[in-house]
Amino acid sequence: MSDLKEEKMKEDQTGVTPFSFDSQSCFNKNWILYLNKEEQINHFICLVCKQVTRNPVEINCLQHEDMNEILIAGENCLKQLLINNNNTCPIQAHDGCQYSVIKSVRQLINDIIVMCPRQFQQDLQPSKYMTATCNFKGKIKDLSDHLNNSCSLKLSECWFQQFGCDHSCLENELEKHLISNVKQHFDLIMKKFAFMQQTIQQLEVTLIWFYEKVCQLQLENSRLKPNVEANEKRDNGDILKIPSENVALEQQQDIPEQTRKKRKKIQKIKKIQKIKKIQKIRDLNTFRLIL
Numbered sequence: 237m238s239d240l241k242e243e244k245m246k247e248d249q250t251g252v253t254p255f256s257f258d259s260q261s262c263f264n265k266n267w268i269l270y271l272n273k274e275e276q277i278n279h280f281i282c283l284v285c286k287q288v289t290r291n292p293v294e295i296n297c298l299q300h301e302d303m304n305e306i307l308i309a310g311e312n313c314l315k316q317l318l319i320n321n322n323n324t325c326p327i328q329a330h331d332g333c334q335y336s337v338i339k340s341v342r343q344l345i346n347d348i349i350v351m352c353p354r355q356f357q358q359d360l361q362p363s364k365y366m367t368a369t370c371n372f373k374g375k376i377k378d379l380s381d382h383l384n385n386s387c388s389l390k391l392s393e394c395w396f397q398q399f400g401c402d403h404s405c406l407e408n409e410l411e412k413h414l415i416s417n418v419k420q421h422f423d424l425i426m427k428k429f430a431f432m433q434q435t436i437q438q439l440e441v442t443l444i445w446f447y448e449k450v451c452q453l454q455l456e457n458s459r460l461k462p463n464v465e466a467n468e469k470r471d472n473g474d475i476l477k478i479p480s481e482n483v484a485l486e487q488q489q490d491i492p493e494q495t496r497k498k499r500k501k502i503q504k505i506k507k508i509q510k511i512k513k514i515q516k517i518r519d520l521n522t523f524r525l526i527l
Contacts, residue, residue: 262287262310263345263376267356271349271373279306280345284313284326292342293335300327308341346377353379354389368406399424 262282269277282289291311300307307327309317317326318333325333352372370389372382383390392410394401401424405413414421 259380260290260312261285262290262313264288264353264356267353268348268350270351270356277348280308280341282310282313283307284309284317288348289313289341289345292338292345294338294341295325295327295333295335297325297327297330297332297334299325299330303327306338308338309335311337346375348376349373350376350379352382352387352389354383354387358389368408394421396421396424399428 262285265277265281265287268288277288280288280292282292283295287310289308289310292308293311293314295307295309295314309326314326314333314335318324323331323333325331350373352370355370355372358369368388370387372387374382388406388408390407391404392407394403394405394410394413399421401417401421403413403417
């Protein structure tokens with residue numbers, strides 16, 4: 237259901253037009269003029285939306301500092317305008333629009349006397365079902381507290397809204413609604429309770445399914461674990477075997493070198509023995525000549 241239809245239904249039920257007090261937008265000029273004169277607010281008009289400024293700021297770019305009038309806009313209105321127009325100044329077409337807060341003007345606007353905006357809206361859209369009025373007349377700065385806490389036109393939601401009752405009514409009529417709809421509210425509670433039970437049952441089924449899956453995975457894991465450990469052991473054995481094989485290979489590669497060295501040593505020994513033998517024969521011949 238659209239917001240517009242919901243508001244229309246609430247208006248038909250209560251005779252009170254739903255009211256939304258936007259905390260960012262500028263104030264409705266016609267609402268302000270209901271208790272004030274035009275000349276009192278002429279200097280507070282937002283140059284963007286043409287309503288009475290909320291959170292007024294002054295545009296003070298250097299490009300038009302020679303202008304005599306104060307250039308005022310609502311802070312939110314100006315920010316949105318700059319975002320949508322690449323920060324182009326609304327006074328003159330240039331980039332880098334500069335502005336600053338005007339605290340003095342903000343104080344003057346906050347002190348303006350106004351009527352209850354809900355009552356103002358009721359007066360614009362009278363209803364034959366209207367059963368209450370609000371006589372609030374006070375400063376704008378006190379308006380938020382009034383609307384939230386003491387306004388007699390404030391709509392209250394049914395206590396059983398969380399169970400599905402979408403009824404809204406004036407606060408002083410809420411008790412009547414609760415008394416006259418006890419059975420309907422009880423039925424809504426039982427319906428909600430049944431829905432919660434169904435949800436719990438579905439969750440239980442889901443949890444059981446997950447538990448069975450976990451048990452199945454654990455069982456499968458216990459079956460596969462010996463094979464995994466055996467494979468790991470075999471892989472570790474193969475890894476340890478590789479260095480041994482490398483050593484053996486290196487040793488095999490060293491055999492020719494060792495053989496060569498051994499042969500060389502033997503040849504050297506034989507050569508020495510031959511030299512000694514020759515020397516011995518020479519010594520023997522020399523000895524014979526002497527004799």
